[in-house]
Amino acid sequence: MLTLEDNPIEIYNNSTVKQIAFNQSAKSALISISTPDDSNVEIEAEYIFSSLPANSLAKVLPNEYSDLSDVLNEIKTVNMAVVNLEFDGKLMAADSGFGFLVPSCEDSKILGIIYDSCVTPEFNAGQDITRLTVMIGGEWFEEVLGDVDTVDEQKPLDIALEAVAKYLKIN
Structure with missing residues (x-):
């Protein structure tokens, strides 16, 4: 098995x-990208996990x-704000689960909260911390946060902190 040291990650x-x-015989793919300095880079990969919008991937x-x-x-796409929070101390039981999604019939500014510390405790680096991810927006992005191009960065953070206090009693 390759380790991260054997095969480091490069972020462009x-x-x-x-x-x-796709190279079917080699069971791999060649991804061609263009960087900001107009360099062309080719990356060979066995797996591709795309975070491109579906219509961009299609192209x-x-x-x-x-x-x-x-x-x-x-596939229809919508905008979503994702806020990652970290608190000092273990504020949740290790077996609290994955998190929760808020039903669309509820009057909530958030879509859900993921209990990152419970899902991936190895990323806590041995520290007594609580990590959470709060998802905001989706179909209601503009209603909750306004125009995607002019969102005040503080607003999603404030909404996330309010939700964590309301639903999880974490301040």
Whole structure:
């Protein structure tokens, strides 16, 4: 098994995926990206976990995947704010579960909360901390946060802290 030291992760910020080509015989893919300094980089990978919007992913797939591209182009996307919080101390039981989603019929500004410390305690680095992820927006993004291009960065944080205090009694 490869370790992170054997195969370090490289992050290309502000880069554009230009194309994905699949090599069926090698069971791998070649991803072509363009970086901010106009360099072209090719990355060979056995697995691709895409965080591109579905319609953007459809544009970079090879022509022989047109059926998949058609399906991807039909997927509606919405905006979401994700706020990661960390508190001193273990404020939740280790077996508290994954978290929760708020039913859409509820009058809530959040979509849900993930109990990161419970799901991935190994990322606590041996510290007594509580980590949470609060999801805001989705279908109600503009109603809750306003225009996606002009959101005040403090507003999602305030909403997340209010929700954690309300639902989990963590201040």
